[in-house]
Amino acid sequence: MRKADLAIGIGLGALLVVVPLTAHRWSRWLRQPVAAADEATAATDADVDREPEPTEAPADVHRTINVKLLFEEPGGAGLVPEERSVAYHANLSRQLRVVVDELLRGSLAGKVSPLAGGGRVQEVFVTARGVAYVDISKEIADKPLPGETAEMLAVFSLVNSITMNFPAVKRVQILIDGRIAETLGGHVDLSRPLLPDPTLLASSRAVPAVPAATPAS
Numbered sequence: 001m002r003k004a005d006l007a008i009g010i011g012l013g014a015l016l017v018v019v020p021l022t023a024h025r026w027s028r029w030l031r032q033p034v035a036a037a038d039e040a041t042a043a044t045d046a047d048v049d050r051e052p053e054p055t056e057a058p059a060d061v062h063r064t065i066n067v068k069l070l071f072e073e074p075g076g077a078g079l080v081p082e083e084r085s086v087a088y089h090a091n092l093s094r095q096l097r098v099v100v101d102e103l104l105r106g107s108l109a110g111k112v113s114p115l116a117g118g119g120r121v122q123e124v125f126v127t128a129r130g131v132a133y134v135d136i137s138k139e140i141a142d143k144p145l146p147g148e149t150a151e152m153l154a155v156f157s158l159v160n161s162i163t164m165n166f167p168a169v170k171r172v173q174i175l176i177d178g179r180i181a182e183t184l185g186g187h188v189d190l191s192r193p194l195l196p197d198p199t200l201l202a203s204s205r206a207v208p209a210v211p212a213a214t215p216a217s
Helices: 002-049 092-105 148-165
Strands: 064-072 079-087 121-126 131-136 171-176
Touching: 064 092, 064 148, 079 092, 079 148, 092 121, 092 131, 092 148, 131 148, 148 171
Parallel strands: 131 171
Antiparallel strands: 064 079, 121 131
């Protein structure tokens, strides 16, 4: 036992001598990971402070398209187009809603607006077969329409405006407050999708000119 105690004492004494002499070596070795971490942190900080490099991403541009809205020509000769710039939407249903909103807003050039007067678009969607369902609030039916011609021009100002600008739409079903309505004023059947009626355009109703009389020989 005494020999063992003596050996332990000698070992501890040697350790106390060696540690101070080699401290500069192992302390430097222990500091290396910290230095590497400091370098990584410095690199990260440099990245944060660095100005971002410019990208090739395109700027956000608000696109528009020109459409032709049909209003009634003063004097009741028929429907005439009024060109207007509206916001562009890649989705056809959303695009149609924008166009119908503009139609209900009315003419900006002094033409008669048969559908203007309080109604608003509630929903629009287009089927795969090209039928556009346009749901308008019930105020649209509260406006009196004086006679069959006025009702025809009101209905087909909507139908023709959509089909003229968007050939993918073949028919238009007008809904009133989410339901299929029989008519707006008692003359035009709204219970089914309607085809456009080009005969209501003012240009198609023009009276042909009478040829000049041939002078007698």
